[in-house]
Amino acid sequence: MLLEQTTSHTVKELPPLKSTDSADAKVTWTLVLLVLLLIATMLLSMGIGAVPIGVSEIGSLILHSLGWTSATEVTEAKAMVFWVIRLPRVVLAVLVGAGLGIAGAALQGLFRNPVADAGLIGVTSGASLFAILIMMLNAQYWSMINEYGGAYVLSLGAFVGAALTTFLVYQLSKLAGDGSAAMILLIGIAINALVGSITGLMTYLANEQQLRSMTFWSLGSLGGANWTSVIAIAPFVLASTVGLPMLGKSLNLLVLGESQAKALGVNIIGLRRMVIVLATLGVGASVAVAGSIGFVGLVVPHIIRNIIGPDHRNLLIGSALGGALVLAIADTISRTIVAPAELPIGIVTALLGSPFFMYILWKQKTKRI
Template identity: 65%
Template sequence: MMTEEETIAKTERKEQKMIQQELKQPLSPGWVILILGVALLGCVLFSVATGALSISFSEIVGIVSYKVGLTDIPIEEQQKEIVFWVIRLPRVCLGILVGAGLGVAGAALQGLFRNPIADSTLIGVTSGASLFAVIVIMLNIKFFGIINEIAGAYTLSFAAFIGAAVTTALVYQLSKITGEGGVATMLLCGIAINAFVGALTGLMTYMATDEQLRTITFWTLGSLGGANWTTVLSVLPFVGCSILFMPYLAKSLNLLVLGESQAAHLGVNMVKLKRGVIILATMAVGSSVAVAGTIGFVGLVVPHIIRSIFGPDNRYLLVGSAFGGAIVLTLADTISRTIVAPGELPIGILTALLGTPFFLYLLWNQKRNRV
């Protein structure tokens, strides 16, 4: 007869073996990173070369080589060098950071909520950022003299990030007050707070003037048009921390597939896991929304694409979603600024138009595979 401790240990081994079999990777992690890294590099080269002023690959090599000192011969057309360093490369870098942040946050939240349609809207990041941005637009920057002196032209971005953080913290605290702080309670609190914050945003929009309404509309549609090196450097620490530390939570997210009680039984600290995912996701999405506005479907669709190609193991899904988000947003931004040239289509419109049918196709394909 086995003792109770031996029975529990045997059960744990079976559960861990079952998870390992379910999360078996078709490719090694090195191949996952290599494939996505090469794809991202190709997208970057395509994006910086494409536009009203075309830059060839040889010219890109010449521009970079001259800048880093590998050659002392500048290219003949100085205008292309200015466009490359001042306009396109900062915009591409910002697209990479924003896309990576949205992708890794979406994958982590889907793992935390064990819900394939979860994204940052469930914890109030997007709605909170939108509310605070609308408040700043409504009250006008000139009424924020102190903040304007500190943040300058980035007052709107600063307010949006604060709004994302405050709303997410409110959802997290309410989930602990109104219940046991479980994932289901947090989800319900997030839905309630999103509805309330959305109502306040709608009220502000209703009271806005025509000029304010135009500004609000364009901000909520999303754009990378204001990209510069200062914006890139302001987003880098937040998205960088999220991409760097989120994979450390992958093992716990894998165990969470069995449920909260089973994951806790296997040694997962649920409080630390929830707090870590929410803080890192808020940092990534909040900073991204603050500088680029509301960009939908990237954090929702990209994890599905990576999961269908490389498998559901969060150790690779989180990193793959960061690469995938960067690839998708870089390509989407390239299309948005060239498809209606010399104008620019808001990137949020493009991601929604392309993301919706693709997401429906993924759901249909998953259902077909289960039959």
């Protein structure tokens, strides 16, 4: 109902963003190219590793599982590696990347700030705090939860932490002011500082084994990917990737300013709440299973915006595809570049993202001169 109110109240808005046929064609071809690159990257990632699997073998395995072929010449070992290790990891990378990419684009549009991301509203810091809290308390204090939750206690705790921190930021922004985007950012910065200090204190008190687990989790990894983790986050990421593009028209009008958008029929409070909730769903679930992965939600929307323009109806979809593509590439690099060891994926995204982000800022500055 709230989603309908947010989008359906824009009855007397300005005409949609004008675009030429060539611009529309550019957007379409860009999205098609992103899909094709994503498929190619997934095939490459599923084939590379200690046990190489060819594209024809991947096709044979998939066709056989669908019942379209009666037999396959792929060895049982390769089939096991493909179904149990490679495929769930690639699918998880796509889901996490899509959730981070589309959330970053939506939050940048909501706050009208090109450097906004989920970290500004407490999603990442809250998830990290609760994950470290569970690591510190250990299973002996969580015997009942550990008995029923098993290996998923950490993921559940991280997701709850992300949701609670974001909810706290939003409620405090309404108590301290009018709940505007600027107030949410200010409260978010304060809460992030508070949560960061608590996390630092807990890190200081941790023993060597706990500190090692905390460090590895905070750098991000898809090493523990399996079908259970894929199924666990899929509903949250799909809700985010389906729901946020429906708010694209309202986010376009918000570019004019909150007062102008409100005069044109946009439900500002409802829009703000829906964007934050949907972004938290995607990012919180992603951080819960993969740890803290930076720069995807920050850099990918910039790249897509420079290619297809600022129309959020296209930008959000493109950011989801771009985020999935970037994280699939980063994960392939992280597990192969130092094989048989594995490099945390957060290091790879930072090495790839930070120079590119600095280049974008430099380019924008030169345009203004």
